[in-house]
Amino acid sequence: MIKGRIAETIVEQMFIRMGYDIYRYGMENTVPGIIQDLYNCKPKEVSDEIRKMPDFIIKNPNDNSVYYVEVKFRADGKFLLKELGKNYPYKNAYILVVSKKHIRCVLYSELEESGELLMKKEYLLGYREDFKTNREIILYFCELAKKYFSCLES
Numbered sequence: 346m347i348k349g350r351i352a353e354t355i356v357e358q359m360f361i362r363m364g365y366d367i368y369r370y371g372m373e374n375t376v377p378g379i380i381q382d383l384y385n386c387k388p389k390e391v392s393d394e395i396r397k398m399p400d401f402i403i404k405n406p407n408d409n410s411v412y413y414v415e416v417k418f419r420a421d422g423k424f425l426l427k428e429l430g431k432n433y434p435y436k437n438a439y440i441l442v443v444s445k446k447h448i449r450c451v452l453y454s455e456l457e458e459s460g461e462l463l464m465k466k467e468y469l470l471g472y473r474e475d476f477k478t479n480r481e482i483i484l485y486f487c488e489l490a491k492k493y494f495s496c497l498e499s
Contacts, residue, residue, distance in 0.1 A: 352418035
């Protein structure tokens, strides 16, 4: 859980540095205080949908484009579609996978096609055309991720 929060903070600060407006959206921010209660809620579909809320809404102030972003930490950078659970409701969400080496980005529909985040250059965040990104800033935050996640292992 700590690594996930660190990954979210890295992504949040990186997009802020690139000039984006970031809004925390996930269940821990939108419905704080009832997280434990959600596991016992009925009907189950409601609590399942709340738990699937993406972590952020990101807005590019230059062109007003808006994105749902789900952040995941994976030490090896691998991510499978099934990890999002059945019937993931945010079909237009971007999944950013922070690892010890890279920050990869995949649109849900791309993940749906392959079933997994492919280890291809075009999935590195700096190569995505969807966002107006700055590779130098991304590299800086990748280095920051390496430092933090290395410290947590020792």
